[in-house]
Amino acid sequence: MVTLLRGADICAPERLGKQDILIEGRQITFIGDIPAEAIHGLPHAAVIDAEGLTATPGFIDPHVHIAGGGGEGGYANRTPEILVSDIVRSGVTTVIGCLGTDGVTRSHADLLAKARGLEAEGITTYIYTGSYQVPARTLTGTVVDDVVLIDKVIGVGEVAISDRRSFQPTVESLAELVSQAHVGGLLSGKAGITHFHVGPYSTRLVPLHRLLDEYPIAPQAIYATHITRSSELLADAVDLAAKGATVDMTAGSTTTNSLQRYIDLGGDLSHLTLSSDANGSLPEFDAEGRLVGMEVATQTTLYEQVWACADLPGLDLSQAISLVTSNTADALGLGHKGRLRPGADADILLTDDQHTIRLAFAQGREIVRNGEPQIRGTFE
Numbered sequence: 384m385v386t387l388l389r390g391a392d393i394c395a396p397e398r399l400g401k402q403d404i405l406i407e408g409r410q411i412t413f414i415g416d417i418p419a420e421a422i423h424g425l426p427h428a429a430v431i432d433a434e435g436l437t438a439t440p441g442f443i444d445p446h447v448h449i450a451g452g453g454g455e456g457g458y459a460n461r462t463p464e465i466l467v468s469d470i471v472r473s474g475v476t477t478v479i480g481c482l483g484t485d486g487v488t489r490s491h492a493d494l495l496a497k498a499r500g501l502e503a504e505g506i507t508t509y510i511y512t513g514s515y516q517v518p519a520r521t522l523t524g525t526v527v528d529d530v531v532l533i534d535k536v537i538g539v540g541e542v543a544i545s546d547r548r549s550f551q552p553t554v555e556s557l558a559e560l561v562s563q564a565h566v567g568g569l570l571s572g573k574a575g576i577t578h579f580h581v582g583p584y585s586t587r588l589v590p591l592h593r594l595l596d597e598y599p600i601a602p603q604a605i606y607a608t609h610i611t612r613s614s615e616l617l618a619d620a621v622d623l624a625a626k627g628a629t630v631d632m633t634a635g636s637t638t639t640n641s642l643q644r645y646i647d648l649g650g651d652l653s654h655l656t657l658s659s660d661a662n663g664s665l666p667e668f669d670a671e672g673r674l675v676g677m678e679v680a681t682q683t684t685l686y687e688q689v690w691a692c693a694d695l696p697g698l699d700l701s702q703a704i705s706l707v708t709s710n711t712a713d714a715l716g717l718g719h720k721g722r723l724r725p726g727a728d729a730d731i732l733l734t735d736d737q738h739t740i741r742l743a744f745a746q747g748r749e750i751v752r753n754g755e756p757q758i759r760g761t762f763e
Contacts, residue, residue: 445578527567561594661680
C-alpha cells in the first residue's frame, strides 16, 4: 500500500511547513515537495489532499491500564479493559500497558495477552512488568529476565512510592529493581526504564533523588509519573528532571496550570511527558485513608489537554506535541516512533483547525476518518 499525503502543514514535531508525506507499507519513506509530474510514477498510490490540515506524529501514551485497574474499593471496583476504538479516537497510536495497585487478581499474562490483542487490532503496544509491589511480580521470575526475554516488556512499573498503597520499599530495594530493569535494557536494546507511581505523601520524590545521589543509577533509567498532586511535588519534579530523569504529568483539568508552573520554575521540557492513566481508577481518600470516591480515567482527556497546552502563552505547538511524541519516544527508547521522518513508522494524525482528527494512520493503516474510528475490537 502506497499513500501520498499532499500539502499538510507538518509538525514533526518541529515545524517543517507545508510538505508532502509518502507512506509505503508501514513506514514513512519521504517528506518533501513531490512535483505533480512525479506522482505519475506512483500509479497505484492513494493520493490524499491534506491542504489545510496539520500533520503530527501519532501520540504515545506511556501509562495505560489496558487490561483494567482499580480494585481499591473491593472486587466491584475493578475497572474494565480498554477498547481499541477509545484509544485511536484520542489520537493515540502507541500505548504502554501497566498494572497498578492490584498485582494479585490482575496478572502479567492478562496484560501481555491484551497488548498482543490490541496490536492485532491495529496499534502498537508495549508493557511494563511489575506493579505497585516490591519485590516485583513478574512473568519469568525476575525483572531482568522479563525485559530481556519478552519482546513487549520495555521496563518495570508502575512501582509505587510515597503512597499508602505502596509496599514501602527501601531505597536499597529500589536500587536493585532499577538496576535489573536497566541491565535488562542493555542486554536487549530496550529502554530498561523504571516507571514510578508517586503518591501524595510528604516524602514525594526523595527516594528517587537518593537513588541518583547514593547509587550508580543512570538518570535516564528513572521515569516518575503523577507529579501534579501538589505544588511541592511539582517543584520536586523540576529538580529531578534537572538531574536527567523523565517526569510525567497525568492529564486532567489542571494540566495547563501545572505545565505553566513547571515552565515558570525552569523545568526542562525535554524531560517532561503527558499520559492518560486511562482505564485506571481515580480513587479519592479522606485524611484517614478511607476510600470516599472512585472515578475512571479516560484517554480523551489526554488529547484535549495536549491542544489546551498548545494554547498556553509562550508555548508553541511543537513543544506541546513533543510532550506526547518525541519526548516519550526518547524516554522509552522507541526510535521508530514519535517523529515524522523517513524510516519512522507511519503513525500520523491529520487535524483541522478545530482539532478534529480528519485522518489518522497507525503503521500506514487508516484508523480514524473524520473523528470516527475505522478499526474496532473484535467484540465491539
